[in-house]
Every structure is written in structure tokens, then in C-alpha cells.
Amino acid sequence: MLATLLEAFRLVLAPDVLLAILLASIYGLVVGSLPGLSATMATALLVPVTFYLSPIAAVATIIAASAMAIFSGDIPGCLLRIPGTPASAAYTDEAYAMTRKGEPELALGICVWFSAIGGIIGTLSLIALAPPLAEMALNFSTFEYFWLAFLGLMCATMVARANPVKAIASMLLGLLVSCIGIENPAGTPRFTFGSTDLLGGIEVIPALVGVFALAEVMRNMTEPEPPKMPRRKFGSILKGMWKLTREYPWPQVRGNIVGIIIGVLPGAGADMAAWVSYSMSKRFSRTPEKFGTGHPEGLIEAGASNNASLASGWVPSLLFGIPGDTITAIAIGVLYMKGLNPGPSLFTDRASSMYALYIIFIIANIIMIPLGIVMIRMASKLLSAPRASIMPVIVLLCGVGSFATGNNLFLIVTVAAFGVIGFVMERNGYPVAAMVLGIVMGTMVEQNFITSLIKSDGSIWPFFSRPVAAILAFFTIAALLWPVAYWLWGTMRRTKVVAQRG
Amino acid sequence: MFISDKITGTALVALGAAATYGGSLLPPVPGQQVGPNVFPMVVGVGLMLCGAMIAFGIGSVLEQEAEADLAAHSDKVEPATKPSPLVNAAKTLLPPALLLAYVFVGDRLGFVPTAFAIVLAISLAMGARLKLALPLALIAPVLVHLIFLKLLRVPLPPGLLPMPW
Helix, strand or coil: CHHHHHHHHHHHCCHHHHHHHHHHHHHHHHHHHCCCCCHHHHHHHHHHHHCCCCHHHHHHHHHHHHHHHHHHCHHHHHHHCCCCCHHHHHHHHHHHHHHHCCCHHHHHHHHHHHHHHHHHHHHHHHHHHHHHHHHHHCCCCHHHHHHHHHHHHHHHHHHCCCCHHHHHHHHHHHHHHHHCECCCCCCCCECCCCCHHHHCCCCHHHHHHHHHHHHHHHHHHHCCCCCCCCCCCCCCCCCCHHHHHHHCHHHHHHHHHHHHHHHHCCCCCHHHHHHHHHHHHHHHCCCHHHCCCCCHHHHHHHHHHHHHHHHHCHHHHHHHCCCCCHHHHHHHHHHHHCCCCCCCCHHHHCHHHHHHHHHHHHHHHHHHHHHHHHHHHHHHHHCCCCHHHHHHHHHHHHHHHHHHCCCCCHHHHHHHHHHHHHHHHHHCCCCHHHHHHHHHHHHHHHHHHHHHHHHCCCCCCHHHHCHHHHHHHHHHHHHHHHHHHHHHHHHHHHHHHHHHHC | CCCCHHHHHHHHHHHHHHHHHHHHHCCCCCCCCCCCCHHHHHHHHHHHHHHHHHHCCCCHHHHHHHHHHHHHHCCCCCCCCCCCHHHHHHHHHHHHHHHHHHHHHHHHHCHHHHHHHHHHHHHHHCCCCHHHHHHHHHHHHHHHHHHHHHHCCCCCCCCCCCCCC
């Protein structure tokens, strides 16, 4: 144990890893603070860079960049009322109300301080939860893996603040995309239409870059430039944080726990954590009427929650290879590439690497405070960079970065195609994250589904007769049916209102 | 590019039907009951169901609620003047079109000249003045080339304008 821990420290304290953490942090802070450029996109564009790093440095860049981007998405939210990343959208209003009251330092201080604490507590949950779950996961067979992956897909559809039917349709579209190619139980070319490029299937990273980055640039092409940020001098950012920490213990505990739970759920990520925590904070607050007027309570709870979910999102990713959110969907690809194949044995065979991962998480969340403060002070300068100078470079990086993942021009075609698909879907209320998770998990769902069916000779009984499988099946089916129940309930409520009015 | 739910729903039904049909044509594995045909058919049937529900407007109330919620929480910048939809569509499709153009001419022209054109076109389309767009288009491709070719060893095409490194 001690030897493993020492080995882990040796891995992390290597100069290349430390440099990777620092550079990735700065990169994440900058990209996250630019409105429209999400944490997922920041991570996706990092993938080609990770090819040339050592395994630990590669994972470190992803952890550091995503954690910083989720925090720095709060900055334009506070100062401009435009969330930098979707995960900040839930409390943008609240933070901006504080800025209008003349307390931008307080709002930004809460964002950086409680983000960092949330991140550290999320990491502790990862440390505590992963090993016992790994023990359990060793007994899983294809039946459990099938339900787990399916449950992940269903959670991915619940994330979206959108029409659940459309979310399920997006997820199914992703599954259909994952059918393309010869990577299926019989090695038969499927939906390749005679194209050799499609034989290998649709690569995840270019598809992801397409829907998250290129589609965002396309949206920006016609949208007007966001307003310039007024230059202002900030006072002390961390002043009063300690007092707030003591004043609001419960919102923090609740925010962290909700964040951890939502993070652990496969498929559900930081945006959902922030929305749920914010509304929960309002419901349980003693002063709910103050919400929306620049009250710190909701900001503390939701700001902690989205960063906590980020770390615990790694639990299903590391254990089962089932992404906790879109960011870990990318991370899983990188883990495979670096020989750190996700699975319960990762915690026994490569224990030092896992400890190293925890240490990186903690380091990233600690340096978030000083780097975040520097970023806040520089934000008004950085955010005044015209979009016309950023977007073209992003397009270039989308193309070259995707090309670099396989040195194949077809990958650029994939980016362009998925850019258009993502743009059209988003405009019409189809959540793209659900589709991406469908693409990522399609092969895994199918493999476990078909293998299980072959094992059981076509009978579906074993899918329900094993105890853990039965529990997972129950949750999955509940997740599948909730939109129907919710819709029925909503219709009933509305007819009642109409009847009362009539 | 707003399309009514009726149309997208119907399109999904059609796609689902095509997937189911395409899946049913796939050869089974000899001696096995289930093969590569099962999964596409399951997904296809699911898509047909979802498409039908979307076309009939089930769940769209939730969508409106979510949108209202988001609008209440953050600002959206409204354009001062509304350009024609045709110009908008052309601008929107510019980035993917330029990437496709890179696929076709990148090898012949080389990375730096093609990237120059891409950056210049997008920058100008976004309303940048030449004073900003031109230096950006000259510097950014060279920097990207340097990083990806030299540090990340990605074989970018030299084409007409090979770089000195």
C-alpha cells in the first residue's frame, strides 16, 4: 500500500506530468471561459496531444483541463450573464445578480473556492467508492454489463433538459451509428454501402469534435458577438470565503453528495448536477425568496456539485468502461490508447496508476484556486478577443486534431458530417450528448447483449434471474418508462387546471 | 434550420424502418440464433417508435418548459439586423464545407495554403476586418503546422509550400 502510494507520487512528480498539468490547466481555464466553448470540447481537442504523452501525463491533461474548464465557465456567467459552459447555466442568473449588486468578487470567489472544494470531495468519493465497487464488478457477467451499459444510455437521456422522447431518439441514433462497420459479433460489414472507409466504423473522437466543436462554430457564424466585458478592478477574491464555508455547511454537503451521485450514474454529468443542486438548494433553503437576487446559497451548492460530479464521473468509467459523462467518454478512449484498459482489474494490476490519478485530481483542484484567481483578473482582457479570431483557429484544430487521431482524411469528412448533424439536432431540440454516448457505448451494449443471448440460447430469462442483473434491469426499465409516466401526469394536471378554470 | 417535429419524427420513422430492413438482410451466423442482424433491428424498431411519438408531439410540453427555464436563467444576444435566411445558411455551412474542401485539395495545395484560405474565409465571414483576418490567416496555419508536424509528428501534406522544418 505504502509502496504503491510512493510509486504513485513518483509517477505524478515527474517533470513531464507536472508540466502537462500546468499547461492543460491554463488551456482549460482559457477555453472554458470563452462562451460557447464547452469543457467537453476543450477535452476533445486535447486528444491528439495526449498521443505523444506518457500514460499518466495524458490522463493528467484531461483531468486538469476538464476541471478548470468547468470552473472557468462560471466567469463569463458571473460577469456577462452568458454561461461559458453548459454546466454553469443553472446558476448564471444568480451569479450575475451578485455582480449587478456590486459584488463580483464574492460571486467569483464562491465559484472558485467551492468548485475546488467540490472537486476535492468528489475525488475522495472516487477513492472511497472505486475499490469496493471493483470487488463487486469482478463477479459481473455479460448480463450485468449489458444492463449497466443500457442503464448508462438511459441516464444519458435523462440528463438533457429536453424532451425525453427526443433524447431517447438521439441515443438510438448514436447506437445506429455504432452499428456501422465490421466490428460486430460476426464481423459482417454492416451499413457500409460498399465504402472501405466505413468498414472500420465511425470513430468516436471525430464524431464528438464534430457535434461539440464544429457545430458550435457553425452556431457562432450567424450569432452576434457577445457584449464586451466592462473593465473592472477586482478586490480580494477569496475574502469572506471561510466565513461562507462555515455559514452554509448543509448546502455544501448536499451539493457535494448530489454531485457525486449524479456523477457516478453512468451517462449523467456536470450540467445535470448543477441544475438538480440549484433547484434542490432553493427547495430546502430557509430563504427561498432570496434566490435569483444574488444570494450565495444556491451558488455554493450548485458550484460545488458540478465539480464534484466531474471526479465521481470517473467511477463508472474506470470500473466498467461506461462513461459517466461526455468528458469521461473521451477519457475512456485515451485510457484504452494508453494501455490502461478500464475494468475492475485496473485497481489491482495498476494500483499505482490509479493512486496517481487521484493525486492528479487533488493537485488540479488545489492549483485551481491560484490559477483561477489569475484567470479572473485577466478575464476581461481575454474575453475581449474578437470571436472572428478564435473560431477560424478552432475549425483548423477540429480538422487537424481529428486527422491526427488516425492520419486518415476520412476522419475530417466525419467531423464535417457530424458538425452538420449536431447543428441540425441541437436546433431542433435533440440533445447531442445522448447521441455521442450512444456511439461510444453502442459496441459494448451490442456485444454484451448478443453474447448473453447466445449464452442463454435465445432466452431472456437469465437477464432477470441473476440478482444484480435484476436490480439493474429494474432501474433501467424505470428510466425507460419515466417519460411516459411524467407525460401522463402532466397531461392529467393540465386537464385538471383546464377543468377548474372552465 | 428549424424543422417541425412532424418532419423530424417522420424522418426518424423512415430511418428506423430502413435500419430494420437493412438489418434483416444481413446474413445470420450459421448455427446461431442471434447474429449481427438483431441489434440494428432492435434499434430500428426503437427509432420508429420514438419517431412516431415525436411526430405526434408527445413530450413537447417538457421541451417548452425547459427552454423557458433556460431563457429565464441566462441572456441571449439578439442580432440587431436580421440577415436573409440564405446568407445565414451559407455562413452556417461554411466551416464544414471548408473542411470537405481541405479533404479534396489539401494534398495537392499543401496544409499551409489550404489552412490560410480556411482561416481567412471564416474570419471574414464572421465580420472581421482584413486588418485582423489577414495576419491571423498568415500566422495561425504556420503555428498549427509547426505544433502538429514537429511536436506531434502528424504527417501534414507539404504540397506547394513546404515549411522549412
